Amino acid sequence: MELLQDELEYVRTHCEQQFEGSKLVACTSSLVRVELLSHRTNRTMIVCLHIPKDYPQSANILVELKSRVYAEKLISFLTDMLDKCAKQHCGEPQVMQLLRTANQYLVDTPLCVCLDEITQLRSMLAYNDENKLKLRQSKCSVQLLIHGGEYFYRVTATVPDNYPQHCVELHDHESNLPNVLVRFLNGQSKELARQCVEAPLRFTRDEQAKFRPVPSLYTALKFCIAATQDFHMELCPICDQAVLPTNPEEILADENADAFVERVFCGHLFHQGCLKKYLSEPPFPKGGKLCPAKRRHPRSDAAKPVGASGKDKGLQAELGVCGIKLAHDRWVVNIKTAETRWAQKQARQRELEEVVDFLK
Known part of the structure; x- marks a missing residue:
């Protein structure tokens, strides 16, 4: 008992x-309770060390870990590691040794x-050895390398100290994809990460008060993986x-x-020549031309189909087409202008044919 009291006094002091x-919450002959990293609420681990009556001569300390932020898998792993540590120091003072081991693991x-x-x-990456997910504990970052056919995309996600209250920071992008797709990957992944920690502006005051940040690493990198793996398989809808x-x-x-790659608002990819031809030829519906792709794109910029009447939407569903109005920042042309250009093009074509017939 005197040995135990000396150990507990050392714990209280040091x-x-x-x-x-760390914060020492309880230190008695039956229980030592410490909050490790208590100054960082998103990384706090509560260590409860239950001291049996015949400790340390013939029994080891019983370890119990609690946390609101760490995964159950991690808590189970760390508990087993501390149990093994206690067995290695049987007959010796164990409290500080166990706390030191747990704290060092969380810091490292x-x-x-x-x-x-x-x-x-x-x-998600297990099926392809070329895909990599490298962990850099010293920089608290994760580097993703994903392949889709002969194309690749590399990005680094740094996990901030106040994670998950703040989202991961994505940087060091590298890819051999066309620039339009690289910009899309960079911008959309950052936006998805931001949405994990910031309430939408459309939320009411009560909804914003109830909003709680959620982890953003998986959400952002999952999008990068899925998009990169699909790009090389996408077909031009035209x-x-x-x-x-x-x-x-x-x-x-x-x-x-003509073969330049364009991505439009609905998310589908087109050859520029195909897209320009489709937009410049009749028919010219009143609400604007709709994407002729056979299905909605899983990574569309539109939350729901736009630019079509209820009757048109029913027809789109029946025919199995995308149904979102074609929109692109380089081609903002209203219906009247498109019809005029088409009429002028046809008039020039007729004139050329008349000249050819005359020369013959």
Whole structure:
């Protein structure tokens, strides 16, 4: 008993000094309770050490861990690790040793706060050895490398100290995809991460008060994985041919080239030449032309179909088409202008045919 009292006195004197941010809640002959990293609420771990009557001569301390932020898988792993540590120091003072081991693990592996998300991401990449998810504990960052055909996309996600209250920061982007798709990946992944921690502006005051941030790492990187894996398989809705060339070196950078890749508001990819031809030829419906793709795009910019009447929407559903109004920042043309241009084009064509007939 005297040995135990000496150990507990040492804990009371040195615990909060040795472990930065720790808080000693209870220290009795039957229980020692410490909050590790208590100054960082999103990474706090509560360590409860239950001391049996015949400790330390013939029994080891019983470890119980509690946390609102760490995954159950991590808590189970760390509990087992501390139990093994206690067995290794049987017959010796164990309290400070166990606290030191737990605190060191939490400090050295800051990414453990998003263990569940990392596990989910790794399961998505397991089928392809070229895909990588590298953890950099020293920088508290995750680097993703994902392949789709011959194309790749690399991005680094840094997990902030106040995660998940603040979203991950995405940077160091690298890819051999066309610029229009790289901009889409960069911008949309950042927007998805932001939406995880910021309430939508359309929310009422009560809804905003109830809003709580959620983890953003999996949401942002899952989108990057799914999009990159699909790009090389997407077909142009007009010509039904692959939008991207098989060889990334054959990508055209000329914005006026027919094979230049364009992404429109509904999310579908088009060859620029196909899109311009489709938009410039009749018929010209009153509400504007709709995307002729056979299905809605899973990564559409539109929350729901727009630009069509109720009758048109029923027809679109029956025919199985995308049904979202075609929109692109480079081609904002109203129906009257499109009809006029088409009429002028047809008039010029007729004039050329008349000249050819006259010369014959």
